[in-house]
Amino acid sequence: MTSQEEPILAGLASPEDIRGLSLTQLNRLAREVRELIISVVSTNGGHLAPSLGTVELTLALLKVFDPSKDKIIWDVGHQAYAYKILTGRRDSFHTLRARGGISGFPRPVESSFDHFAVGHSSTSISAGLGMAVAGDILDKDQKVLSIIGDGSMTAGLAFEGLNQAGDLDRDLVVVLNDNEMSIAKNVGALSSFLSSNLSSRWMVRFKKDFESFMRQIPRIGDDILNYARKSEESLKNFFTPGILFEALKFNYIGPVDGHNITSLSRILEQTKTLQGPVLVHVMTRKGKGYKPAEENPTFYHGVGCFEPETGLARKKPDGECLPSYTDVFGRTLCELGEKDDSIVAITAAMPEGTGLGAFAERFPERFFDVGICEQHAVTFAAGMATQGLKPVVAIYSTFLQRSYDQVVHDVCLQNLPVTFCLDRGGIVGEDGPTHHGNFDFSYLRHIPNMICMAPKDEAELQRMLATALVHPGPVSVRYPRGVGTGADLGETAPLDMGSSEVMKEGTHGVILAIGSRVYPALEAALEMEKDGLSLRVVNARFVKPLPLQELREAAANYKGLLVVEENALAGGFGSAVLEFLADEDLLQGVRVKRLGIGDFFVEHGPPQELRQNLGLCKNGIKKAAMEFFQ
Ligand SMILES: Cc1ncc(C[n+]2csc(CCOP(=O)(O)OP(=O)(O)O)c2C)c(N)n1
Ligand SMILES: CC(=O)[C@@H](O)[C@H](O)COP(=O)(O)O
Numbered sequence: 198m199t200s201q202e203e204p205i206l207a208g209l210a211s212p213e214d215i216r217g218l219s220l221t222q223l224n225r226l227a228r229e230v231r232e233l234i235i236s237v238v239s240t241n242g243g244h245l246a247p248s249l250g251t252v253e254l255t256l257a258l259l260k261v262f263d264p265s266k267d268k269i270i271w272d273v274g275h276q277a278y279a280y281k282i283l284t285g286r287r288d289s290f291h292t293l294r295a296r297g298g299i300s301g302f303p304r305p306v307e308s309s310f311d312h313f314a315v316g317h318s319s320t321s322i323s324a325g326l327g328m329a330v331a332g333d334i335l336d337k338d339q340k341v342l343s344i345i346g347d348g349s350m351t352a353g354l355a356f357e358g359l360n361q362a363g364d365l366d367r368d369l370v371v372v373l374n375d376n377e378m379s380i381a382k383n384v385g386a387l388s389s390f391l392s393s394n395l396s397s398r399w400m401v402r403f404k405k406d407f408e409s410f411m412r413q414i415p416r417i418g419d420d421i422l423n424y425a426r427k428s429e430e431s432l433k434n435f436f437t438p439g440i441l442f443e444a445l446k447f448n449y450i451g452p453v454d455g456h457n458i459t460s461l462s463r464i465l466e467q468t469k470t471l472q473g474p475v476l477v478h479v480m481t482r483k484g485k486g487y488k489p490a491e492e493n494p495t496f497y498h499g500v501g502c503f504e505p506e507t508g509l510a511r512k513k514p515d516g517e518c519l520p521s522y523t524d525v526f527g528r529t530l531c532e533l534g535e536k537d538d539s540i541v542a543i544t545a546a547m548p549e550g551t552g553l554g555a556f557a558e559r560f561p562e563r564f565f566d567v568g569i570c571e572q573h574a575v576t577f578a579a580g581m582a583t584q585g586l587k588p589v590v591a592i593y594s595t596f597l598q599r600s601y602d603q604v605v606h607d608v609c610l611q612n613l614p615v616t617f618c619l620d621r622g623g624i625v626g627e628d629g630p631t632h633h634g635n636f637d638f639s640y641l642r643h644i645p646n647m648i649c650m651a652p653k654d655e656a657e658l659q660r661m662l663a664t665a666l667v668h669p670g671p672v673s674v675r676y677p678r679g680v681g682t683g684a685d686l687g688e689t690a691p692l693d694m695g696s697s698e699v700m701k702e703g704t705h706g707v708i709l710a711i712g713s714r715v716y717p718a719l720e721a722a723l724e725m726e727k728d729g730l731s732l733r734v735v736n737a738r739f740v741k742p743l744p745l746q747e748l749r750e751a752a753a754n755y756k757g758l759l760v761v762e763e764n765a766l767a768g769g770f771g772s773a774v775l776e777f778l779a780d781e782d783l784l785q786g787v788r789v790k791r792l793g794i795g796d797f798f799v800e801h802g803p804p805q806e807l808r809q810n811l812g813l814c815k816n817g818i819k820k821a822a823m824e825f826f827q
């Protein structure tokens with residue numbers, strides 16, 4: 198290969214080397230980085246389209262700024278694969294999202310070039326402002342840049358950051374990476390404003406109002422009007438999306454081409470000379486440089502393994518072809534929605550991930566995508582419920598954490614019939630600690646009026662959804678990411694509140710399991726039966742109200758009770774059981790052991806491996822039971 202065709206990426210020793218590259222070399226480097234991202238994500242899975250869309254932006258950032266001292270903060274961080282590759286993780290990038298490998302999100306524990314741990318959206322501006330203020334107080338020689346997508350910019354937290362940044366007037370560069378996409382097409386008035394063509398309805402109305410106002414000004418009004426008519430083009434240029442950010446006292450630059458390294462670098466260089474908060478509005482294409490992702494950025498937002506040549510998903514192992522909990526939730530909600538037109542569905546920018554696509558198609562007037570605005574989603578639902586609707590808020594367990602006060606203050610305190618369908622409950626896998634849904638039993642069960650359920654399989658999920666929709670108060674139903682058990686579907690008779698289900702009789706002790714841990718517990722008990730240890734297995738179904746009858750039975754007739762959950766032990770289902778037995782003074786007669794997730798964050802990796810490591814799969818439950826009951 199001639200020198201100009203020498204691979205550049207392989208020769209980079211540090212991000213500093215990027216600063217000396219020519220434009221031609223930078224564009225070649227962009228190609229090499231894209232190839233590596235496509236190759237690794239095709240085998241490991243991951244956030245392909247977002248990361249392909251920021252390759253040139255990343256190169257321009259690293260050409261102008263020094264990540265060893267300048268704080269570059271990626272919002273969500275799912276789009277930062279190029280950044281990881283170019284800041285010391287080229288050689289480990291093949292371990293992306295693998296157990297023990299590098300994370301799919303920036304993490305300071307992984308690299309000193311990662312300045313803030315991210316994964317949940319819209320934190321970068323607040324964090325960046327905090328770093329900018331700290332830099333002033335500590336007299337640090339640094340620049341701070343928050344790189345936030347147009348989807349993430351819809352969250353209230355982003356505006357809380359912008360609001361204070363404009364007020365504090367500290368040096369902070371916010372780069373708005375606008376690809377007009379969230380996971381699905383971006384929604385909301387901000388999104389349409391950002392991409393508004395200024396001959397829009399709004400512009401026409403403004404011009405009409407402007408003209409009638411001008412005519413009222415005696416003598417000079419007509420002159421100004423004539424001048425304005427002549428300079429209409431500049432009027433349009435004046436009304437760029439920047440008007441919103443300039444109203445918040447940001448210097449607005451843009452919109453600029455987010456794939457042109459030269460102009461990007463020049464503009465980023467220019468920001469170094471500006472005082473106070475600056476917003477650079479960058480237009481990019483999600484999935485840039487890989488046709489399948491460019492054509493379907495929603496599908497390629499987060500993908501499993503695929504064939505790079507075609508973009509087609511690699512064949513899933515047989516078990517993976519069963520319907521997922523998400524599919525069954527979406528299908529069941531449509532069936533129930535058919536019979537009850539007071540049911541409405543709400544998602545926070547994740548219609549596909551939560552399975553609401555079919556409902557949105559069938560009942561467009563009863564479906565609402567509020568954008569990445571989980572707090573608003575919950576209070577919006579509460580408002581609807583006060584008027585007699587039955588809102589279903591479909592949201593990942595981890596993302597409902599953002600709306601804790603709205604659940605308490607706006608829903609439970611008023612005892613409103615809002616149903617929270619928490620997908621990705623428990624271990625989610627490769628997305629790691631920011632995305633595991635390990636806490637919802639703990640952060641919901643203690644709220645007065647809240648009912649908490651977790652189904653043993655997708656068939657019971659149907660019944661729990663039906664139960665929730667006839668209950669006159671708040672209900673949460675949490676279920677795992679991924680495929681179900683293949684159970685027969687169709688039964689939607691509501692459950693009795695607090696009712697449990699005996700899966701297997703036994704004489705020696707009781708295993709009380711909930712949700713995704715019920716079948717592994719049953720399989721363990723069936724194996725132990727053969728070894729002479731006869732254990733009763735109960736599907737608890739409810740974290741709240743507890744299955745009290747079952748607990749009294751266990752305390753009265755058995756010596757030992759093993760409680761199994763895929764949730765934090767602290768404040769989880771097992772805690773609730775202990776509280777009840779202690780309060781009823783029933784602990785004298787029965788020993789209790791809890792299996793769940795200890796006081797730590799669970800790393801990323803294949804979900805079943807993580808569960809095995811936590812002792813929550815069949816063998817782990819069996820081992821714990823043998824030690825505990827024998
Ligand atoms: C609080 C929160 N809600 C939802 C998500 C799920 N999520 C991850 S990326 C994304 C869309 C982000 O859109 P944008 O910021 O425009 O980035 P892009 O993917 O377009 O690069 C969403 C909804 C999240 N990470 N955090
Ligand atoms: C980055 C982000 O938060 C989402 O893309 C999330 O990774 C989606 O998770 P699922 O893949 O479980 O839908």
Ligand SMILES: [Mg+2]
Pocket residue numbers: 346347348349374375376377378379383
């Ligand atoms: Mg976007």
